[in-house]
Amino acid sequence: MTTAVIVDIIRTPSGKGKPGGALSGVHPAALLAQTLTALVERNGLDTALVDDVIAGCVGQVGEQSLNIARTALLAAGFPESVPGTSVDRQCGSSQQAAHFAAQGVIAGAYDIVIACGVESMSRVPMGSSRAGRNPVEPLAERYPEGLANQGIGAELIAARWKLDREALDAYSARSHARAAAAAASGGFDNEIIGVRLPDGGTHTVDETVRPSTTAAGLAGLKPAYYTEAYAERFPEIGWHVTPGSSSPLTDGASAALIMSEEKAAELGLRPRARFHAFAVTGSDPLLMLTGVIPATAKVLERSGLSIDAIDAYEVNEAFAPVPLAWAQGFGADQDKLNPRGGAIALGHPLGGSGTKLMATLLNYLEATGGRYGLQTMCEGGGMANATIIERL
DSSP states (O other): OOOEEEEEEEEOOOEESSTTSTTTTSOHHHHHHHHHHHHHHHHTOOGGGOOEEEEEOSOOSGGGTTTHHHHHHHHTTOOTTOOEEEEOBTBTHHHHHHHHHHHHHHHTSOSEEEEEEEEETTTSOTTGGGOSSOTTGGGTTTSTTOOOOHHHHHHHHHHHTTOOHHHHHHHHHHHHHHHHHHHHTTTTTTTBOOEEOTTSOEEOSOTTOOTTOOHHHHTTOOOSSOOHHHHHHOTTOOOOOOGGGBOOOEEEEEEEEEEEHHHHHHHTOOOOEEEEEEEEEEOOTTTOSTTHHHHHHHHHHHHTOOGGGOSEEEEOOSBTHHHHHHHHHHTOOTTSBSBTBOHHHHOOOGGGHHHHHHHHHHHHHHHHTOOEEEEEEEETTTEEEEEEEEEO
16 A cells, blocks of 8 residues: 655744734735745755645635635645645644545555645634524524534533643643743744745744743633523533633644655655554534544554554644543543643644644654654534654
8 A cells, every 4th residue: 555654744833813913914825825835945846746735724715715725836836737625624624634635645646745724813813704694504403502612612521521720721831831842942943934924024933822821820811701691501611711721813824745655765755754544533513622532542443553652642722621631531641742832822723733733743753753643633513633643
């Protein structure tokens, strides 16, 4: 069977996803185009050889509409013969793009493909794609009480897994501390590319990390998702999730160069990792964020590996209860869990987060000599992707 390998993988630094954020002046297609350009230039790749570009993007409206994968690759100067398509698997969109890319290589449909993702939450606010009639109206018969937002899902997880406010704040502070330490030690240097800004400057550092964050400081924040209506509907909720234990709105992009092992050898490129196993699953759309647990169980079963055989886990920190419930469910070593911090500190640019996390995971494995890395992400609507990569 053909082996799919990662030759290179990069990301932009995060920008706060609001007007005035470091990347808010950059059009999302231009942000992804810069990322694509950096990826191929780092590897001396003739872009005419790329069979496809698959881009994750959640808010596919406004400046992110009209198939941003194709727009970005053309803006990056790729030949017109290179196609592109955009994928929406909610928060896991670019992880799904990597799955599709690698699976296409394994199937023999591709020799070289780029999986990537982008989200400009400052320019295309979260929820923009829901403009017009409510898209969940056809589900009213199945879910008569209606679904809730992801913050409520996080609160329900905290309640059902018995995660108190202190645990969430301590975990969130640790995310910032680990991210700050990784940045200070140069841990992100090989994955971050500088982004050219309209004013002629370059943005090179994650804007969302707050090194001074402490659990005591987070303790003063108010619950982010409390309403009287939700409190009446979900009396079990303790209202522990705050802005401090949630991922911030973020701008960013990321990209992975994926190809067959044979093609990499032919081009004289060194593969950095291979795809070992894939999984995707649906989960309760009300809890919404618990899919990481069955997705992980599924990918471990397919891989034949135990959780202890994995050297690092990237479990997206959409909200602090998610990785904590995941770790509890698998008895996972928390020293291996998001060892360079996660989205609470480093940001969560929705469609760009999948390959972003994979970049951090691979660089960590290389720095520590680890062999296997597991990545999983909860997704809107109750889904999750899980991937195991093997460092080469």
